[in-house]
Amino acid sequence: MRGFYVYACLLVLAVLAPLNGYCDVKVQALTTPKGIPFWLVENKGLPLVGVRVAFRAGSAYDPEGQEGLSALTVSLLNESAGGMDAKTFAEYVQGLGAHLDIATEDDIVGITLTSLRDSRVEAARALHAAIVEPAFTRDDTRRIRDAMAVVVRQNQVDPAVRASRELRKLIYAKHPYGHPVNGYLNTLEKLDSGDVRRFYKTYYTRANMSVSVAGDITPEEAAAFVDAAIDGLPEGKTPEDIPVSYTPPAQYLFVERDIPQTHIRMGHLGIDRKDPDYPAAQLLNYALGGPGFSSRLIKKIRVEAGLAYSVGSYMNPNHVGGTFEVYAQTRNANAERVIAMIKDQIKRIRAYGIEADEYHMAQDYMLGSFPRSIAGTRDLLRQMTIMQMEDLGTDYLNTWPERIRNVTREDIFRVANRLLDPARLTVVAVGGKAADKAGDK
Amino acid sequence: MRFYSSWLGFLILLLAVATPSARADDTVGIPVLFKLSNGLRVVVAPDHRAPVVVQMVWYKAGSIDDTPGKTGIAHMLEHMMFRGTKDVPAGQFADRVAAMGGRLNANTNQSGTDYYEEVAKQYLPDVMKLEADRMAGLDLSDALFKPERDVVMEERNLRYDSIPQKLFYEQFYRRFYSVSPQGNPTIGWPQDIRNFTAQDARDWYANFYTPNNAVLLLAGDVTPEEGKKLAEKYYGQIAPRAVLRKPAPLEPVRYEARRVTVHNPDAPTQILARAYRGPGWFEGIAGAAAPVNDIPVLVILARILGYSQTGLLHQELVVNRGLADSVAVYYDPAVRGEVPLSIEVLPKAGVDMAKVEKALDEVLASLLTSGVDEATVTRLVTATKFDQVYVRDDPYLYAYNLGRWLISGGTLDAYINWPDKLPAITPADVLRVARTYLRLEQSATGYLMTTPAPDQTTQPDKGTNQPKEGGL
Numbered sequence: 074m075r076g077f078y079v080y081a082c083l084l085v086l087a088v089l090a091p092l093n094g095y096c097d098v099k100v101q102a103l104t105t106p107k108g109i110p111f112w113l114v115e116n117k118g119l120p121l122v123g124v125r126v127a128f129r130a131g132s133a134y135d136p137e138g139q140e141g142l143s144a145l146t147v148s149l150l151n152e153s154a155g156g157m158d159a160k161t162f163a164e165y166v167q168g169l170g171a172h173l174d175i176a177t178e179d180d181i182v183g184i185t186l187t188s189l190r191d192s193r194v195e196a197a198r199a200l201h202a203a204i205v206e207p208a209f210t211r212d213d214t215r216r217i218r219d220a221m222a223v224v225v226r227q228n229q230v231d232p233a234v235r236a237s238r239e240l241r242k243l244i245y246a247k248h249p250y251g252h253p254v255n256g257y258l259n260t261l262e263k264l265d266s267g268d269v270r271r272f273y274k275t276y277y278t279r280a281n282m283s284v285s286v287a288g289d290i291t292p293e294e295a296a297a298f299v300d301a302a303i304d305g306l307p308e309g310k311t312p313e314d315i316p317v318s319y320t321p322p323a324q325y326l327f328v329e330r331d332i333p334q335t336h337i338r339m340g341h342l343g344i345d346r347k348d349p350d351y352p353a354a355q356l357l358n359y360a361l362g363g364p365g366f367s368s369r370l371i372k373k374i375r376v377e378a379g380l381a382y383s384v385g386s387y388m389n390p391n392h393v394g395g396t397f398e399v400y401a402q403t404r405n406a407n408a409e410r411v412i413a414m415i416k417d418q419i420k421r422i423r424a425y426g427i428e429a430d431e432y433h434m435a436q437d438y439m440l441g442s443f444p445r446s447i448a449g450t451r452d453l454l455r456q457m458t459i460m461q462m463e464d465l466g467t468d469y470l471n472t473w474p475e476r477i478r479n480v481t482r483e484d485i486f487r488v489a490n491r492l493l494d495p496a497r498l499t500v501v502a503v504g505g506k507a508a509d510k511a512g513d514k
Numbered sequence: 515m516r517f518y519s520s521w522l523g524f525l526i527l528l529l530a531v532a533t534p535s536a537r538a539d540d541t542v543g544i545p546v547l548f549k550l551s552n553g554l555r556v557v558v559a560p561d562h563r564a565p566v567v568v569q570m571v572w573y574k575a576g577s578i579d580d581t582p583g584k585t586g587i588a589h590m591l592e593h594m595m596f597r598g599t600k601d602v603p604a605g606q607f608a609d610r611v612a613a614m615g616g617r618l619n620a621n622t623n624q625s626g627t628d629y630y631e632e633v634a635k636q637y638l639p640d641v642m643k644l645e646a647d648r649m650a651g652l653d654l655s656d657a658l659f660k661p662e663r664d665v666v667m668e669e670r671n672l673r674y675d676s677i678p679q680k681l682f683y684e685q686f687y688r689r690f691y692s693v694s695p696q697g698n699p700t701i702g703w704p705q706d707i708r709n710f711t712a713q714d715a716r717d718w719y720a721n722f723y724t725p726n727n728a729v730l731l732l733a734g735d736v737t738p739e740e741g742k743k744l745a746e747k748y749y750g751q752i753a754p755r756a757v758l759r760k761p762a763p764l765e766p767v768r769y770e771a772r773r774v775t776v777h778n779p780d781a782p783t784q785i786l787a788r789a790y791r792g793p794g795w796f797e798g799i800a801g802a803a804a805p806v807n808d809i810p811v812l813v814i815l816a817r818i819l820g821y822s823q824t825g826l827l828h829q830e831l832v833v834n835r836g837l838a839d840s841v842a843v844y845y846d847p848a849v850r851g852e853v854p855l856s857i858e859v860l861p862k863a864g865v866d867m868a869k870v871e872k873a874l875d876e877v878l879a880s881l882l883t884s885g886v887d888e889a890t891v892t893r894l895v896t897a898t899k900f901d902q903v904y905v906r907d908d909p910y911l912y913a914y915n916l917g918r919w920l921i922s923g924g925t926l927d928a929y930i931n932w933p934d935k936l937p938a939i940t941p942a943d944v945l946r947v948a949r950t951y952l953r954l955e956q957s958a959t960g961y962l963m964t965t966p967a968p969d970q971t972t973q974p975d976k977g978t979n980q981p982k983e984g985g986l
Contacts, residue, residue: 444564
């Protein structure tokens with residue numbers, strides 16, 4: 074789903090299009106008659122409405138030994154609820170032509186309902202059932218827990234996922250960001266509906282919630298929708314942040330698997346969205362390992378040396394303590410060389426910064442890709458959730474292009490030295506035997 | 515699995531209140547199809563809600579056109595399309611789109627091969643120029659071809675050979691079809707990929723990559739007038755060529771329930787697979803005429819069996835009997851050739867596969883005896899119809915679905931109108947169609963076992979999956 078822009082933005086576009094190619098999305102911060110704050114983007118064109126309710130209740134809040142509890146809890150909202158068993162509830166949503174989806178991340182969980190404009194009143198009832206009246210039956214809990222265990226088992230087989238998991242575990246040491254959202258087999262099997270109810274009661278509260286609405290709906294209609302959907306949810310309180318206070322030294326982990334390709338993941342702690350250097354960090358990352366064929370890692374390792382099918386890097390922001398990560402896949406025999414080349418490129422970008430043409434390409438990319446990143450109802454709702462949860466302000470999207478333009482090459486040079494540190498890079502390699510010596514260098 | 519439906523009714527309502535000339539009101543418009551003099555069909559689907567456009571080109575050259583010994587050549591050509599032309603040297607295509615902040619990719623599947631770029635509106639002429647350039651002037655020299663063939667082998671290693679589920683399905687579908695190329699993996703069998711020559715690619719490109727064998731779709735912030743002008747400018751000069759298409763061998767009618775068992779201790783879960791032969795929108799089973807009245811009913815039947823938590827098989831096998839962790843059912847008829855209705859059950863660890871299969875057959879038998887109730891049919895008809903609004907909300911998805919429909923033999927009108935048949939479907943229709951198609955002698959049943967093979971000779975070679983879609 075893409076594209077929710079208010080009428081006014083087309084007028085703005087008419088004036089700015091030759092220069093910018095982005096468009097001002099108008100985000101309104103409103104409050105319902107019952108006192109629930111929510112954000113709205115009005116958008117006509119298709120008779121659709123999307124609503125996303127998010128709670129700061131992601132896997133970072135899983136108690137130790139109960140990894141997977143956050144994901145289990147949010148998954149159960151889409152089961153027996155509102156006095157209906159799981160089947161009846163799903164039939165109710167289907168009969169409206171609506172969709173109720175849940176998403177689980179490190180920091181937050183999101184419940185998204187998309188509906189036809191005309192059935193929004195019935196759809197609000199479905200959202201209320203999921204968020205305020207979930208049943209958490211013992212049977213549902215057992216069934217969803219087993220389904221999660223299947224995903225955990227599948228992920229263990231996938232070498233790319235395995236490498237990524239191991240890296241996070243090492244980078245975050247004891248911090249809960251270090252464990253997978255679906256938990257582990259031995260923690261999942263112990264979770265029961267009592268655990269779920271306790272978790273739900275603690276975190277699914279108004280004080281810990283953000284509500285975003287987008288689509289063919291007026292502010293009054295949206296407010297009525299939100300009041301109907303959230304009615305009765307207790308006020309509660311906002312949980313404390315869990316600071317990432319410990320910076321582990323560089324580590325190396327090799328996981329032997331009988332496969333022809335080695336999956337490499339390297340990284341260390343990174344940057345958060347709220348940080349004033351975040352735009353500069355994104356430009357830096359584009360030049361180093363961004364998408365396309367123009368980044369330094371792609372040019373040196375794939376195009377010139379022909380060593381890897383894929384290689385790149387990203388800045389992964391979190392509520393507290395994001396990461397900088399590099400990924401590569403290569404034949405087992407080349408793993409050692411690829412790791413050394415990646416470290417070398419990081420050293421160079423720290424020592425010399427980036428060239429003028431790289432700087433312009435990075436800015437062009439960031440400005441050109443910007444409309445895509447908020448172009449669908451779901452994309453837009455996700456952005457609105459982050460903006461609310463991270464306290465970035467309703468004009469964050471509008472000022473983003475300007476912040477990208479204001480970054481100088483000197484800023485990027487400074488940020489490269491602030492953020493990147495080859496000596497602190499932790500390396501994980503999952504692959505065949507020849508890759509084993511990779512970390513010795 | 516994607517379903518299509520008409521949301522034309524909504525559009526007519528929208529247009530009724532819009533000023534005909536005022537673009538800002540007419541934010542999502544009816545798609546328009548026209549043909550250039552060189553035979554290129556062009557569709558413009560306006561959606562002015564965001565300043566973003568998707569350009570997609572479909573070529574009617576898919577894995578169903580792969581010839582014996584050359585499986586995977588359609589997908590191989592997809593890779594070569596990124597290797598350069600006289601005007602855009604090797605590697606620069608993706609580089610230039612990335613510099614615009616665009617997203618691009620390509621897919622090969624049974625019906626055809628598609629290429630797309632999603633960019634901010636002002637870059638549309640640039641990506642059209644790039645895409646038109648490689649429709650005519652691709653560099654397929656030996657020097658470029660050989661390294662890319664290695665890349666495709668690496669892709670097999672990376673994305674197929676290490677995944678037990680994919681290896682299983684490759685074996686399963688090769689057995690499901692005796693002679694049809696639909697039983698081959700889209701990426702190709704390893705021995706065929708190794709033996710590709712640059713001449714194979716040149717022959718393929720010369721035959722199929724011509725405007726009269728393609729459909730161009732522009733979905734997003736572009737008007738039909740703009741789209742037509744740009745299409746004429748960039749694609750209008752490309753000369754058409756006659757296409758030689760050898761008909762794919764047709765899978766004969768059969769009266770034999772087939773079985774495939776693969777043992778792989780690396781598999782994370784057991785899989786019970788069941789596929790029944792079924793008709794596509796444009797071709798019936800074994801080359802028969804497509805039974806177009808059955809197809810919407812089959813779409814609903816597949817949803818009755820397997821749509822989310824409400825599916826009959828999920829309810830019985832997962833919820834009531836506790837034999838499985840999940841069930842999925844697929845039926846996607848908008849392709850060239852016939853298409854299976856397929857069921858995938860992930861049995862619980864340690865549960866005997868034969869027991870799960872018996873339960874599956876009991877549930878199906880009871881459906882075939884007692885049928886389904888009216889409320890179920892009505893609910894799934896509603897959900898299926900409304901899903902089309904969600905598809906239109908995503909220009910990429912809309913271009914993909916419509917492009918595949920057109921390249922496979924459908925018309926724009928039929929794409930827009932077929933869901934109007936949905937509300938007339940009755941429980942009696944469902945029962946009749948279920949009895950016609952859910953027949954064991956038309957099926958194959960597959961077991962992926964997590965136990966070691968009792969006899970080593972039955973272990974499959976490491977091959978590749980039966981990928982329905984092969985990405986770049």
